[in-house]
Amino acid sequence: MTLFQFFLLIIAGAILYLFFRQIFSGNYPKRGVDFEANTQETQIGGINRPDKIFSNPKIESTRIDQLLQIADTSVQKGDMLEASKALQSALILEPNHLEALQKYGYVMLQTNDLQSAKESFEKLIELDATNDIAHASLANVLHALKDDAKAEFHHQCAIEIDGEYAPHYFNYANTLYDLNRKMEALAMYKKAYKFDNSLQSAREMIMLLS
Numbered sequence: 073m074t075l076f077q078f079f080l081l082i083i084a085g086a087i088l089y090l091f092f093r094q095i096f097s098g099n100y101p102k103r104g105v106d107f108e109a110n111t112q113e114t115q116i117g118g119i120n121r122p123d124k125i126f127s128n129p130k131i132e133s134t135r136i137d138q139l140l141q142i143a144d145t146s147v148q149k150g151d152m153l154e155a156s157k158a159l160q161s162a163l164i165l166e167p168n169h170l171e172a173l174q175k176y177g178y179v180m181l182q183t184n185d186l187q188s189a190k191e192s193f194e195k196l197i198e199l200d201a202t203n204d205i206a207h208a209s210l211a212n213v214l215h216a217l218k219d220d221a222k223a224e225f226h227h228q229c230a231i232e233i234d235g236e237y238a239p240h241y242f243n244y245a246n247t248l249y250d251l252n253r254k255m256e257a258l259a260m261y262k263k264a265y266k267f268d269n270s271l272q273s274a275r276e277m278i279m280l281l282s
Contacts, residue, residue, distance in 0.1 A: 135165060136162050136165055136166055136169060136172070139158045139159070139161050139162040139165075139172075140158070140159075140162060140171060140172060140175065142154070142155075142158040143155040143158040143159045143162070143175055143179070144175075146158060147175075147178075147179065147182075152179050152182050152183050153183075155175075155179045156176070156179050156180070156183070159172055159175055159176040159179060160176070163176060168195075168199055170196060170199060170200055170203075173192050173193075173195055173196040173199070174192075174193075174196055174203075174205065174206060174209075176188075176192045177189045177192035177193045177196065177206075177209055177210075177213075178209070180192060181209070181212070181213060186213055186216055186217055187217075189209075189213045190210065190213045190214065190217065193206050193209050193210035193213060194210060197210065202233055203233075204229070204230040204233035204234040204237065204240065205230070207226045207227075207229040207230040207233065208226070208227065208230035208239070208240050208243055210226045211223045211224070211225075211226035211227040211230065211243065211244070211247065212243060212247075214226065215247045215250070220247065220251060223247055224244075224247065227240070227243060227244035227247060228244070230243075230244075231244065236267055237267070238263075238264045238265075238266075238267040238268035238271055238274075239264070239268075241260045241261070241263040241264035241267065242260070242261065242264040242271060242273070242274055244260050245257045245258075245259075245260030245261045245264060245274070245277065248260060249277070254281055255281075257277070257281065258277075258278065258281040258282065261274045261277045261278050261281070262274075262278055265278060
């Protein structure tokens with residue numbers, strides 16, 4: 073080995089030493105870690121590149137959502153007046169809000185304001201004719217108002233929409249029983265118990281009428 077070759081070997085060794093020293097020091101640009109999210113809601117891409125978003129931004133609750141939550145809490149506490157005020161405010165903001173209409177009808181029924189309950193459930197059905205709970209609720213209100221022909225119609229609508237929901241049969245049976253149509257009521261009680269054998273009230277009525 074000549075002196076020149078030995079000199080080149082020393083230079084190459086020095087270069088390799090510096091190269092590996094730089095790598096193991098971690099002090100170099102790293103592919104794939106150019107952006108680090110600081111929080112779970114941080115986004116990459118933004119509106120102009122939604123395909124680059126890897127996490128969803130936090131969705132703030134709307135005023136309607138807040139009012140519905142107030143109503144729910146008030147009902148749980150038995151404060152129907154406060155629940156009514158919250159739902160009325162919600163319906164001022166969105167008169168056709170389906171959930172607010174249904175809850176308002178329920179609250180009005182609990183406060184025995186049958187006319188307001190009737191109007192709320194009727195509007196709900198106008199907006200969504202497939203809402204079986206609205207039909208069943210309206211049927212109960214109409215029965216209380218002695219409009220039994222329409223009550224029967226809406227009981228039947230509820231059952232037609234969801235024929236496996238036991239309370240629909242049970243409510244219809246109660247209406248029929250009040251109308252002294254006891255054999256028809258018995259048939260409905262039996263169907264209610266068939267779909268939900270935890271309905272002890274239905275079982276008791278079956279035993280009473282059999």
